[in-house]
Amino acid sequence: MIFLELVLQNFGPYNDRQVINFDPQENENSCPIILLGGMNGGGKTTLMDAIRLALYGPRAQCSTRGNLSYSDFLTQCVNSHCNAVEKTRIELLFEHIENDKPIKYRIVRTWEKNPKDGKDHLGILELGVAGQDDWLREELVNTWDDYIENLLPLGISNLFLFDGEQVKELAEQEVPPPVVVDAIRGLLGLELAERLAVDIEILVNRKRKEIADTKDLANLEEIEERLKQQQIEYEKNNNQLEQLKTELQESETEKQEAFDKFVSEGGKIAAERNQLELQQKQKTAEVEQARQGMCQLAAHVLPLALIEPLLIQAQHQGEKEFRVQQAQIAREILFERDKRLLNWMTQLGLSEEQFEKIKNFLEQDEETLRANLIQPEESWLLADAETLSQLGNLLYYLQNNKNIAKQQISILKNKTEEIITLERQIQTAAEPEAYKQLVDTLEAAQNKVSKIKAASEITKRRCDELEAEIKNIKKDLQEYTKQNIDRKNHEHIITSAAKVQETLKLFRDRLTLRKLNKLEVEVTECFRYLLHKSDLVHRVAIDTHTFSLSLYDVQGKPVPKHRLSAGEKQLLAIAFLWGLARVSGRRLPVAIDTPLGRLDSSHRSNLVERYFPSASHQVILLSTDTEIGEKEVKILRENEAIAREYLLKYDSSTRQTTIQPGYFW
Numbered sequence: 211m212i213f214l215e216l217v218l219q220n221f222g223p224y225n226d227r228q229v230i231n232f233d234p235q236e237n238e239n240s241c242p243i244i245l246l247g248g249m250n251g252g253g254k255t256t257l258m259d260a261i262r263l264a265l266y267g268p269r270a271q272c273s274t275r276g277n278l279s280y281s282d283f284l285t286q287c288v289n290s291h292c293n294a295v296e297k298t299r300i301e302l303l304f305e306h307i308e309n310d311k312p313i314k315y316r317i318v319r320t321w322e323k324n325p326k327d328g329k330d331h332l333g334i335l336e337l338g339v340a341g342q343d344d345w346l347r348e349e350l351v352n353t354w355d356d357y358i359e360n361l362l363p364l365g366i367s368n369l370f371l372f373d374g375e376q377v378k379e380l381a382e383q384e385v386p387p388p389v390v391v392d393a394i395r396g397l398l399g400l401e402l403a404e405r406l407a408v409d410i411e412i413l414v415n416r417k418r419k420e421i422a423d424t425k426d427l428a429n430l431e432e433i434e435e436r437l438k439q440q441q442i443e444y445e446k447n448n449n450q451l452e453q454l455k456t457e458l459q460e461s462e463t464e465k466q467e468a469f470d471k472f473v474s475e476g477g478k479i480a481a482e483r484n485q486l487e488l489q490q491k492q493k494t495a496e497v498e499q500a501r502q503g504m505c506q507l508a509a510h511v512l513p514l515a516l517i518e519p520l521l522i523q524a525q526h527q528g529e530k531e532f533r534v535q536q537a538q539i540a541r542e543i544l545f546e547r548d549k550r551l552l553n554w555m556t557q558l559g560l561s562e563e564q565f566e567k568i569k570n571f572l573e574q575d576e577e578t579l580r581a582n583l584i585q586p587e588e589s590w591l592l593a594d595a596e597t598l599s600q601l602g603n604l605l606y607y608l609q610n611n612k613n614i615a616k617q618q619i620s621i622l623k624n625k626t627e628e629i630i631t632l633e634r635q636i637q638t639a640a641e642p643e644a645y646k647q648l649v650d651t652l653e654a655a656q657n658k659v660s661k662i663k664a665a666s667e668i669t670k671r672r673c674d675e676l677e678a679e680i681k682n683i684k685k686d687l688q689e690y691t692k693q694n695i696d697r698k699n700h701e702h703i704i705t706s707a708a709k710v711q712e713t714l715k716l717f718r719d720r721l722t723l724r725k726l727n728k729l730e731v732e733v734t735e736c737f738r739y740l741l742h743k744s745d746l747v748h749r750v751a752i753d754t755h756t757f758s759l760s761l762y763d764v765q766g767k768p769v770p771k772h773r774l775s776a777g778e779k780q781l782l783a784i785a786f787l788w789g790l791a792r793v794s795g796r797r798l799p800v801a802i803d804t805p806l807g808r809l810d811s812s813h814r815s816n817l818v819e820r821y822f823p824s825a826s827h828q829v830i831l832l833s834t835d836t837e838i839g840e841k842e843v844k845i846l847r848e849n850e851a852i853a854r855e856y857l858l859k860y861d862s863s864t865r866q867t868t869i870q871p872g873y874f875w
Contacts, residue, residue: 211361212828213261213799214314217301220292222256223860223867227299230257230869232799234828234853241853243822243846244830245838247874248858253867254832255373257858258803262371263287264302264317266364267332269355271389273373281328284321291866297322303337306361315346362798365396369790370826373803380786381779384771385758394757394790403718407711414707417700437683444676447669454666461662465655472648490632493625500622504615511604512611521608525601528593541579548572719754725793726752733759733789740781740816750785759786777813784817788825801830806837818842823851840875 213232218224232244248254259272268280275283288298302317314337321330334350350357358364368376368389379387386394395404514521552569560568593601734750741747747769751760759782761769774782791800802825806814818838822829823846831838838846846852855873860866 211304211306211796211798213302213304213830215301215303215316216257216260216264217299217303218257218260218869219299220289220296221260221298221300222287222289223253223865224256224869225289225291225866228869230856231854232828232830236853239850240827241851242825242827242829243852244828244854244856245843245846245852245873246830246832246856246858247835247838248832248867249834249860252858252860254803254858256867257832258371258373258801259287260300261302261801262367264300264319265358265362265367267319267355268329269364271364271368279328281325284325284330285323288321288323289866291864292323294323362796363396366393366790366794366796369393369787369794370798371801372787374806375804377780377783377787381776381783385756386786391757403714403721407714407718410707410710410714414704417703433683433686437680440676440680440683444673444680447673447676451666451669451673454662454669458659458662458666461655461659465652465659468648468652468655472652486632486635490629493629493632497622497625497629500618500625503618504622507611507615507618510611511608512615514604514608515612518605518608521601521605524591525598525605528591528598528601531591532593532595532598537579541576544579545576548576722754726754726757729789729793732792733786736788736792737782737785739820740785740813741778746778750782775810777809780809781813781817784821788821791826797827799828799830800826801832803832804834804837806833806842814842815845818845819849822846823849835874843873843875 212234215232216230217227218230219227230246234240234242234244246254246257255273259270259274262270262272272283274286278286284298292298297320299318299320301319303314304317305312305314307313316335316337318333318335319330320333332351332354334346334354336346362370380390552565552572555565555568730750730752733752734747737747737750745764747761748764748766749762751762752758753760759771761771761774761782763769771779791798806817809817814837822831843852855871857870857872857874859868859870861868
């Protein structure tokens with residue numbers, strides 16, 4: 211796993227958007243160290259908190275959170291110069307191997323002051339091949355805690371993301387603090403065995419309670435006898451039901467044959483004779499009513515339909531003559547107006563040429579109007595407007611009467627056909643004596659079917675009741691057997707649990723011993739590598755219960771820890787953390803905040819030259835100017851161990867920090 215980029219926006223003292231490139235690859239050369247310099251209170255610890263917060267969210271063990279709720283902690287992290295509408299944002303881009311392929315994820319957490327629901331908004335982006343960010347499936351956001359636990363478990367994160375205070379505390383205490391102890395157990399896999407032991411104890415208590423709550427069971431022989439009787443009765447009723455089904459099928463056939471004969475011989479029509487005769491009378495009355503309507507229409511204007519074309523022709527001729535009359539009246543009015551216009555223009559002083567042009571235009575217009583009014587034939591109707599209106603109303607009324615007459619004719623035709631059909635049906639009806647015989651036969655067949663259906667329904671209902679009772683009895687019998695088996699299983703589990711606990715305890719002890727032996731070798735090697743007094747300590751031993759460290763010289767004699775200087779104790783603590791990281795087998799970044807406190811020049815030189823370049827494939831150092839000074843930076847640069855350098859520039863007047871390229875020197 212490699213951290214590639216950290217983005218801080220309005221987070222703590224970091225106002226606006228500021229970006230730190232953590233990529234250890236520089237000019238095709240891989241250098242492990244990312245060096246960030248800053249004075250005390252300049253934002254180094256805040257930067258470490260940002261990494262933890264991006265990875266773990268509400269579970270993050272941040273330095274300034276204390277007992278604050280997550281909502282209050284997020285509000286506290288908002289930059290003081292941030293506007294109310296602006297959001298605080300943290301982005302952490304990292305790369306790791308997934309399915310044998312490198313993949314890049316960008317963790318994005320955003321929130322505002324007094325965040326809604328008391329939490330931030332989490333987004334997970336996958337960096338595409340073309341450099342474009344694509345949102346992943348929502349399932350990854352919902353399961354992020356489980357996902358990050360597989361990459362960098364929270365329990366061991368303090369072994370890779372630690373500060374000088376943690377090293378100082380570890381160096382001064384005889385027994386490691388609980389946080390480190392929990393990390394050691396998680397790293398060595400010891401908490402799995404302990405959790406299994408607790409789970410076994412819980413299982414045993416649960417099984418004991420289930421056995422204590424088991425009620426007395428019914429007599430098994432009585433249940434089996436009752437089941438046998440119910441099964442015999444069910445078999446008897448089921449056979450009877452099958453027989454009734456056969457009889458019902460035969461009676462249905464007889465009923466269908468009687469019904470077919472009843473229909474074919476006119477029985478059905480005979481039963482409907484009265485209704486058919488009533489329908490015939492009703493249809494005859496409707497025919498007579500339609501004929502009366504036709505007579506009324508014939509007594510009015512309907513006969514004029516015989517000369518309808520002549521009436522339409524007269525209407526067109528009258529309208530044409532009327533339009534000509536109107537045009538002639540308009541022509542005379544226009545002629546009088548033209549004369550007045552010409553008289554008036556003589557008074558305007560127009561030239562003779564202009565006057566003649568206007569006069570010719572008016573004469574040509576009059577000639578055109580006269581030509582349009584010439585009729586190809588003489589007027590002979592001489593109808594006025596009122597007469598034409600009456601003629602139009604007559605034609606409209608005549609058309610309505612024609613439509614009504616057509617409807618009446620259609621009704622008359624349909625009703626006549628229906629009467630003929632009814633007469634034929636009445637003629638095919640059976641005689642009263644034959645009809646009675648057909649009815650009796652059909653009723654007998656229907657009654658037989660009804661009786662068999664009723665008997666079948668009663669028998670089927672009884673079979674269903676017996677089936678339900680048999681099912682319940684079998685369930686009781688199964689419960690009886692199952693409860694006995696469960697009781698035996700519970701007793702076996704309780705008996706075996708004690709043996710499992712003993713075996714688990716032995717396994718846990720041997721696992722602890724085996725893991726700690728490997729850890730002791732790593733810690734010893736790291737401590738001797740960092741310590742310039744190579745003959746002071748020959749072996750470092752780790753207690754299997756408290757994980758406290760014991761030192762031994764070449765002769766195997768204990769070396770009291772009080773003989774170590776403060777700097778040597780810090781080197782021992784760093785060697786302990788380094789050894790734990792190496793034993794874990796995880797390729798994870800190491801981030802160290804203020805790592806060189808209380809070290810003299812020789813110890814500091816050993817740490818700079820030996821630990822920092824080798825602690826991991828990526829080492830993020832946050833230091834003041836007094837820890838990694840000009841001399842130490844020069845050594846790291848000469849060894850080509852530094853990939854990137856940044857300076858956290860803090861402005862005390864605005865209490866804001868900006869990230870600038872370069873270091874103090």
